[in-house]
């Protein structure tokens with residue numbers, strides 16, 4: 029259940045037509061505020077985690093933010109013909125070994141590990 033950020037009225041789920049698609053929108057009956065119903069359509073990246081879509085959306089949002097601050101390097105993507113990828117390192121858990129480098133294609137978002 030969600031409430032209007034403007035007036036605090038409980039939002040109702042209403043069908044809307046947008047770009048030839050039917051989209052469920054949470055709509056305030058008092059002041060007309062609308063927002064997409066993410067609980068029904070956690071549509072980001074076509075991946076749907078059924079048990080907790082809210083948390084899923086929050087995680088994606090944070091990752092997207094972090095990716096924008098990541099450095100990019102020139103590397104050929106295995107999936108498409110792009111040659112720029114975000115790069116970051118993750119320390120392997122419980123070991124003193126060097127960290128693993130991950131790459132994410134800036135075009136198709138394919139994420140992979142770089143083996144050195």
Ligand SMILES: [Zn+2]
Nearest residue numbers: 032035056059
């Ligand atoms: Zn309202």
Ligand SMILES: [Zn+2]
Nearest residue numbers: 105108133136
């Ligand atoms: Zn790619």
